[in-house]
Amino acid sequence: MSASLPGRAGRILEFLWSGWAGLAALFLLAALWQAGHEAYGPFILTSPQDTLAAVARLAGDPASWALAGLTLQRAITGFAVVAAAGTALGLIAGYSPATLRLARPLITVLMGVPPIAWIVLAMIWFGGSDATVRTVIVVSALPVVFLGAAQGIATRDRSLDRMAQAFGAGPVRRFLVIGLRQTTTTLFPALALALGTAFKVAVMAELLANAGGIGGALANARINLDIATALAWVVIAVGLLIAVEYALVHPVKAEIDRWRRAAQPWGVKR
Amino acid sequence: MSILALKAIEHAYLGRSVLSGIDLRIDAGEIVALVGPSGCGKSTLAHVAAGLIAPKSGRLSRGYERHAMIFQDPSLMPWATASQNIALGLRLARVPRTMRGARVAEAAAQAELQPGDLDKYPVELSGGMRQRVAIARALAVQPDFIFFDEPFTALDVALRRRMQDLVIGTCSEAGLAGLFITHDLHEAARVAHRVAVLDTYGRGILGSRALPGAPAERSDSAVQDWVRAALAGDPLFRHIHDVDERRIA
Ligand SMILES: Nc1ncnc2c1ncn2[C@@H]1O[C@H](COP(=O)(O)OP(=O)(O)O)[C@@H](O)[C@H]1O
Ligand SMILES: [Mg+2]
Numbered sequence: 479m480s481a482s483l484p485g486r487a488g489r490i491l492e493f494l495w496s497g498w499a500g501l502a503a504l505f506l507l508a509a510l511w512q513a514g515h516e517a518y519g520p521f522i523l524t525s526p527q528d529t530l531a532a533v534a535r536l537a538g539d540p541a542s543w544a545l546a547g548l549t550l551q552r553a554i555t556g557f558a559v560v561a562a563a564g565t566a567l568g569l570i571a572g573y574s575p576a577t578l579r580l581a582r583p584l585i586t587v588l589m590g591v592p593p594i595a596w597i598v599l600a601m602i603w604f605g606g607s608d609a610t611v612r613t614v615i616v617v618s619a620l621p622v623v624f625l626g627a628a629q630g631i632a633t634r635d636r637s638l639d640r641m642a643q644a645f646g647a648g649p650v651r652r653f654l655v656i657g658l659r660q661t662t663t664t665l666f667p668a669l670a671l672a673l674g675t676a677f678k679v680a681v682m683a684e685l686l687a688n689a690g691g692i693g694g695a696l697a698n699a700r701i702n703l704d705i706a707t708a709l710a711w712v713v714i715a716v717g718l719l720i721a722v723e724y725a726l727v728h729p730v731k732a733e734i735d736r737w738r739r740a741a742q743p744w745g746v747k748r
Numbered sequence: 749m750s751i752l753a754l755k756a757i758e759h760a761y762l763g764r765s766v767l768s769g770i771d772l773r774i775d776a777g778e779i780v781a782l783v784g785p786s787g788c789g790k791s792t793l794a795h796v797a798a799g800l801i802a803p804k805s806g807r808l809s810r811g812y813e814r815h816a817m818i819f820q821d822p823s824l825m826p827w828a829t830a831s832q833n834i835a836l837g838l839r840l841a842r843v844p845r846t847m848r849g850a851r852v853a854e855a856a857a858q859a860e861l862q863p864g865d866l867d868k869y870p871v872e873l874s875g876g877m878r879q880r881v882a883i884a885r886a887l888a889v890q891p892d893f894i895f896f897d898e899p900f901t902a903l904d905v906a907l908r909r910r911m912q913d914l915v916i917g918t919c920s921e922a923g924l925a926g927l928f929i930t931h932d933l934h935e936a937a938r939v940a941h942r943v944a945v946l947d948t949y950g951r952g953i954l955g956s957r958a959l960p961g962a963p964a965e966r967s968d969s970a971v972q973d974w975v976r977a978a979l980a981g982d983p984l985f986r987h988i989h990d991v992d993e994r995r996i997a
Contacts, residue, residue, distance in 0.1 A: 637819065637821060637823045638823055638825060640795075640800065640819075640823070641817070641819060641823035642836070642840065643800050644798055644800060644815075644816075644817035644819075644895070645816070645817070645836065645837040645840045645841070645889065646837075646840055646841060647840045651840060655836070655839070655840070656825070659825070659827055734827075736827070736869075737826055737827045737828075737869040737870075737871060738871075740868070740869040740871055740872050741869070741871040741872060
């Protein structure tokens, strides 16, 4: 189905509109930041302008690109493992209530362990390497994705299953045509959440495990009491996350939620 | 020659018997209405007959090529447009993509859907339009047998009448056979050639009565007279409006 031209124009306008709102919020944040800077001085909080200058300085240095690239690679590969394993396990658990019942308490235990404890364990097992960071990402983000996938299958609309069966669909086609698509309503928010978690946990694990990347750079900035560089790295980390969200998450979400928007154009109920 | 035959069919859910001793035969080109109070096992019977659930015992023989089913709620995929929903049966039957468009358009026209509605999502359609989409989805697979499971119960009276006319028209035109489940005797008398009554506790088909003439030619007054006579004098229909909440699914 090709989307109609006015429909597409409407979506672009809507996108710009949401961008406008985002920009307004960013400037509000910058204003508060500036106020904080003026109240506490440059040693506590560098001004937004100086921070941006520090970002520009880092952006001119190929070494910082390598650092950011390392963190990005770790976060994305960790997320890929989480997405693949969590979705597969969750789908199985969704179809098998016994498995889900067994998995629930395990998940509760897993989620109860503080991430910092995992970092310590992973450091002991793998030292300051990619594996440490990925392990911590997997352990912190897997439960969310697992539950998202399992929930989607377990709460699916069974009347649709019955309907597809009446039209001659076997179990596999029912899963591919009906089940999988219904799962996206809970799986997709879980994946988006996991992606954000992957980034944050990657930076944290790098910092604590002294594993290089943005986290390592933050640790160095702390040692040198270089608040401008530290803030610059924070800005870069947030910027990376936002870039990935807009490149990856939003386009998929727009496609999945097309039918929801049909009922509520411009986010307002007709 | 019967196109669908159930012999001594029995079914139980979790050990609780729902159907037993069911004998029913439907001839080619014949629409049989199945009536009975809520919870007596009508849907279960249809699901067994359509092969959605395996009966505990009994014999089932089907002489038709392809069936379709229309449910009480339209059971549309909310994420797909009306035309994608109509095409689902074709997709599942592995009809090539290039041939689906024409079949969808034809079925939509039969169900009196406007071409402009085909690109809409179910949330944008009214209840009646959604049920039309479900009807078009059933017609698109070009079935020679249709199961109707109380398809119009959720619609208001005027809309229900138009939908019944649609069913009567398309079935008589194509000579389709079908099992039309309803708990409304008046609806049964409009759309069917014959009305069968299921026992309140699912213990067999109590009997069936042929209706005068073909559904397409039957006048409203003939329908009303028949229903009045059936409810007043025919012991077969004495219990069809009984309700036992405990048995309603
Ligand atoms: N999936 C199920 N599991 C257990 N009991 C069921 C199930 N479906 C229906 N029943 C029971 O079987 C009986 C017949 O149900 P049903 O065939 O839906 O009746 P009807 O369609 O005539 O209203 C009801 O008592 C209902 O509670
Ligand atoms: Mg029913």
